[in-house]
Amino acid sequence: MPIEVDWCDYDVVVVGSGGAGSHAAQAAAATGARVLVVSKDPIGASDTKISEGLATVRESGSDDDSEEILSENLKMAGGDLPLNAITDAFAADSKEAYDIYRRQGLRPEIDDERDIPKPLPLPMGGHTRRRSVGHRNSGIAFGHANWNMIVQGEGIDYLEDSWFLDLVTDQAEAGTDKSVVGGIIYHAALGRLIAVKTSSVVIASGGLSTLYFPKTDTMRGNTGDSYAIAARAGADLVDMEQVQFLPFCLASPPSYEGLLVGEPVTASYLGVLRDKNGKVILDGVFLRTRADCSSAIMRAVEDGRGSPNGGAYLDMTANKRPPRSGPYFMRFVESALPSAYKVARQAMSKAAGNCEEPWEVRPSAHYMMGGIRADEHGASVAGDGDGSAGAGLAGLFTAGQAMGGVFGANRLGSTSLTEGAVFGRRAGEAAAHLARKSATRDTREEAFTPMIENIRRRFGQKGDSAAAVLKLELQKAAWINIGPVRTADRIAEMERVLSDLDAKLDDVAVPGYAEWNQAFIEFEELRNLIASARGVCLASRERDGSLGGHVRMDGKQISAFSKPYSTVVSHSPGGGWRVRRVNRDRTPLKQIIAFKIQDAKRKAAVKWLRMLPAGMQDRALEKKYLAVMGAGGTAKEVMPGGADAAVGEATQA
Amino acid sequence: MKVEIVTRRDGEQEIVAYDYVPRDDSEKPMILDVLLQAQANGMPDLAFRYGCRARNCGVCTVDINGRPRIACRARIKEGDRISPMATLPALSDLVVRRDGVARQMRGRLATAGQGNDLNVSAPDDYHALTGCIECYACLHECPMHARNFDGGLPDEQAVEDRPDPAEGYTSGNPFSLLKLQRIRIDPLTSEAGKSSALDNAIDLGLDACVGCKGCKCGVGIDLIGKVIWPMLEAAGDRLAEKG
Numbered sequence: 001m002p003i004e005v006d007w008c009d010y011d012v013v014v015v016g017s018g019g020a021g022s023h024a025a026q027a028a029a030a031t032g033a034r035v036l037v038v039s040k041d042p043i044g045a046s047d048t049k050i051s052e053g054l055a056t057v058r059e060s061g062s063d064d065d066s067e068e069i070l071s072e073n074l075k076m077a078g079g080d081l082p083l084n085a086i087t088d089a090f091a092a093d094s095k096e097a098y099d100i101y102r103r104q105g106l107r108p109e110i111d112d113e114r115d116i117p118k119p120l121p122l123p124m125g126g127h128t129r130r131r132s133v134g135h136r137n138s139g140i141a142f143g144h145a146n147w148n149m150i151v152q153g154e155g156i157d158y159l160e161d162s163w164f165l166d167l168v169t170d171q172a173e174a175g176t177d178k179s180v181v182g183g184i185i186y187h188a189a190l191g192r193l194i195a196v197k198t199s200s201v202v203i204a205s206g207g208l209s210t211l212y213f214p215k216t217d218t219m220r221g222n223t224g225d226s227y228a229i230a231a232r233a234g235a236d237l238v239d240m241e242q243v244q245f246l247p248f249c250l251a252s253p254p255s256y257e258g259l260l261v262g263e264p265v266t267a268s269y270l271g272v273l274r275d276k277n278g279k280v281i282l283d284g285v286f287l288r289t290r291a292d293c294s295s296a297i298m299r300a301v302e303d304g305r306g307s308p309n310g311g312a313y314l315d316m317t318a319n320k321r322p323p324r325s326g327p328y329f330m331r332f333v334e335s336a337l338p339s340a341y342k343v344a345r346q347a348m349s350k351a352a353g354n355c356e357e358p359w360e361v362r363p364s365a366h367y368m369m370g371g372i373r374a375d376e377h378g379a380s381v382a383g384d385g386d387g388s389a390g391a392g393l394a395g396l397f398t399a400g401q402a403m404g405g406v407f408g409a410n411r412l413g414s415t416s417l418t419e420g421a422v423f424g425r426r427a428g429e430a431a432a433h434l435a436r437k438s439a440t441r442d443t444r445e446e447a448f449t450p451m452i453e454n455i456r457r458r459f460g461q462k463g464d465s466a467a468a469v470l471k472l473e474l475q476k477a478a479w480i481n482i483g484p485v486r487t488a489d490r491i492a493e494m495e496r497v498l499s500d501l502d503a504k505l506d507d508v509a510v511p512g513y514a515e516w517n518q519a520f521i522e523f524e525e526l527r528n529l530i531a532s533a534r535g536v537c538l539a540s541r542e543r544d545g546s547l548g549g550h551v552r553m554d555g556k557q558i559s560a561f562s563k564p565y566s567t568v569v570s571h572s573p574g575g576g577w578r579v580r581r582v583n584r585d586r587t588p589l590k591q592i593i594a595f596k597i598q599d600a601k602r603k604a605a606v607k608w609l610r611m612l613p614a615g616m617q618d619r620a621l622e623k624k625y626l627a628v629m630g631a632g633g634t635a636k637e638v639m640p641g642g643a644d645a646a647v648g649e650a651t652q653a
Numbered sequence: 654m655k656v657e658i659v660t661r662r663d664g665e666q667e668i669v670a671y672d673y674v675p676r677d678d679s680e681k682p683m684i685l686d687v688l689l690q691a692q693a694n695g696m697p698d699l700a701f702r703y704g705c706r707a708r709n710c711g712v713c714t715v716d717i718n719g720r721p722r723i724a725c726r727a728r729i730k731e732g733d734r735i736s737p738m739a740t741l742p743a744l745s746d747l748v749v750r751r752d753g754v755a756r757q758m759r760g761r762l763a764t765a766g767q768g769n770d771l772n773v774s775a776p777d778d779y780h781a782l783t784g785c786i787e788c789y790a791c792l793h794e795c796p797m798h799a800r801n802f803d804g805g806l807p808d809e810q811a812v813e814d815r816p817d818p819a820e821g822y823t824s825g826n827p828f829s830l831l832k833l834q835r836i837r838i839d840p841l842t843s844e845a846g847k848s849s850a851l852d853n854a855i856d857l858g859l860d861a862c863v864g865c866k867g868c869k870c871g872v873g874i875d876l877i878g879k880v881i882w883p884m885l886e887a888a889g890d891r892l893a894e895k896g
Binding site: 140254339469 | 662663676677680682686692693697700702704706709711712725744748755756759761762772773774775779780784836
């Protein structure tokens with residue numbers, strides 16, 4: 001018997017239940033819209049929940065912070081790829097959006113004197129102000145807030161264990177462009193398909209880092225669903241070559257491979273990166289962006305000077321050694337990124353955990369900076385330049401990692417949790433607004449039929465391939481060919497692998513039963529990974545120099561002074577995949593130069609610190625730590641639980 | 654290393670032997686390492702949940718020899734049997750249906766009446782509770798949760814007697830109590846909000862905690878000291894009246 005279909009209709013459908021999805025759902029429901037949240041993982045079990053739990057809160061560190069400065073930081077870090085309207089929106093909404101989290105129970109530590117959440121003692125790389133607020137229990141605390149929003153949410157229905165497979169589009173009347181009329185969902189726990197009619201879908205289902213598994217520190221569910229679903233429905237994707245690789249992740253032991261152990265800021269005043277010969281390959285690490293650090297490591301690896309597991313060494317021993325400032329450094333490392341440091345201590349030797357030995361680190365895929373091309377309300381856009389919503393796919397909205405155009409070529413630390421809240425809310429409101437306008441429209445069930453029939457045919461498909469095994473093949477090839485290091489040849493090789501895999505999709509065996517059919521799930525996720533990887537390949541080919549997240553070994557570094565452009569990838573059933581460039585506005589020269597001078601000054605100041613005789617250096621550092629951390633040097637307890645108490649660690653073999 | 658994996662397809666249960674090949678001599682694999690290798694090596698359709706591999710997301714809990722463990726951070730040894738969490742209804746292989754727990758909290762999480770000043774620090778006990786990753790290890794041997802299944806386990810129940818998870822379970826568990834206790838100690842919750850949280854705990858079956866030998870948290874939160882006792886203390890007289 002073919003898998004059965006249930007029908008329903010909603011004003012707004014939100015795909016994803018992480019930071020962006022929950023904020024979108026709540027914002028849409030607050031306007032009176034009837035909202036359905038569709039999540040393949042349990043509610044709230046997203047990248048937000050497993051993150052370091054750092055949020056950008058404008059003005060939290062100093063009164064001289066402003067919307068203009070924050071917006072400029074984002075745009076400059078992103079190599080002028082982010083849209084002005086989008087970075088301005090981020091800067092304008094960042095405090096308010098964060099307060100929504102607080103209304104749901106997120107409780108930061110408060111700086112009583114300034115009556116504002118207390119940020120980390122140092123600005124994170126690329127931020128010119130201290131404004132990254134850390135939280136006890138890291139992202140888990142955000143996860144609770146998101147969970148509450150959806151589970152409690154008035155006007156919000158939700159489905160978990162449910163895969164949103166594809167958007168359904170149709171012409172409102174003959175001769176007009178297609179717009180969103182609904183979607184098809186596989187409810188694995190019930191073993192049924194659900195056809196949902198709606199005029200407004202917010203795609204907030206995360207990124208594609210699983211393409212690089214296990215060289216990633218993110219959730220398994222990041223199988224590129226957002227991009228594949230949008231592209232198949234005809235929407236533009238932007239900056240798809242810009243995968244962010246976090247520099248300081250583990251290369252071993254196997255159970256910990258890929259997990260995050262630190263950020264540039266972790267390296268503190270004296271941390272440096274070294275190659276296998278002990279030569280410094282990057283200094284002033286704590287002032288560098290993630291992209292700078294990843295690039296330095298991968299260039300050393302390509303040059304044959306990498307560590308045994310294909311990385312480099314993060315050497316923080318100089319911070320630890322001085323008798324006066326050393327203890328402050330340790331408290332800083334423990335409290336700045338508690339869950340990353342917890343991983344470091346568990347996975348590496350005791351000496352490494354105490355920063356008395358360098359850490360072997362290797363970049364991991366962490367975040368997709370490109371994504372669905374959208375405006376500052378998360379609405380799908382197309383056309384030249386910044387694009388227009390009129391030309392985009394009507395009814396498609398996006399937020400969070402699914403959305404492109406926010407971070408461009410480099411995302412600064414602590415910005416993604418804020419991004420999810422800011423654009424989740426905006427997309428939810430815009431989607432509800434459109435739903436009100438489209439309320440009277442009739443939806444033809446025939447528009448859903450071809451897709452439903454296609455899906456039904458997959459159940460019981462005979463074949464000799466297993467999607468889970470093909471996925472491993474894809475992941476291996478993706479790291480080598482479209483990972484942190486790329487060349488035109490490697491990209492071409494990847495495209496060959498993708499064509500091979502595409503051809504094998506019809507040979508994947510899928511049993512016929514409906515309830516939680518893992519083979520069908522693996523098939524759908526593989527299909528999405530392949531489509532997303534296509535986007536990465538095309539955009540990487542178009543971007544023929546090094547910029548941001550990855551190094552082009554066969555191209556030049558793209559200068560901040562050159563004319564910036566973004567890549568736009570799209571797919572049409574008749575015409576296949578295509579890529580083109582759209583121009584971006586360059587930050588005025590005066591501003592770039594001022595930023596560069598300021599940056600050089602900060603780096604020089606640290607260089608000077610490293611040259612001081614040991615005693616003087618120690619006292620100077622002590623003073624610096626005291627100034628930023630206070631005499632108490634708040635060392636937060638690493639939570640949750642100790643090894644003894646935890647069920648996980650209690651079962652030593 | 655030989656282990657057993659309990660699989661389930663279309664309602665049919667089977668115990669499959671799997672021989673794990675260590676990746677180096679010194680490797681002491683986690684449960685998840687075994688599942689990932691099995692999937693890559695001969696069991697491509699093996700269904701199991703996992704997410705972050707770092708004990709943060711809470712979705713990969715399975716039973717090892719009948720006790721719940723977080724698969725990504727619990728070691729496995731020769732002869733161990735991996736089965737789905739027995740406290741929730743099994744779907745496929747190691748995947749259980751989780752949503753009956755979350756849905757019971759619908760309408761019980763109201764935090765209305767909060768003050769306007771958000772700049773208030775929360776006490777340490779509050780943060781101890783937001784460390785919960787929702788792994789559901791605490792459902793193990795919980796008499797309150799067992800009430801949903803006539804005092805036993807979901808799969809022991811006749812099909813027609815099973816509660817519909819989509820409706821939300823009527824009896825609670827340590828996780829749902831933790832969610833309510835968090836509301837009670839949030840400095841921004843109004844008095845009315847605190848008292849409604851306690852009402853909800855009693856409604857979910859807080860009386861089952863009286864005389865219970867106690868629950869164990871998957872990530873080491875002191876459930877008895879920080880959730881159960883404070884609630885029992887506050888509800889004392891009302892529970893006594895209830896009998």
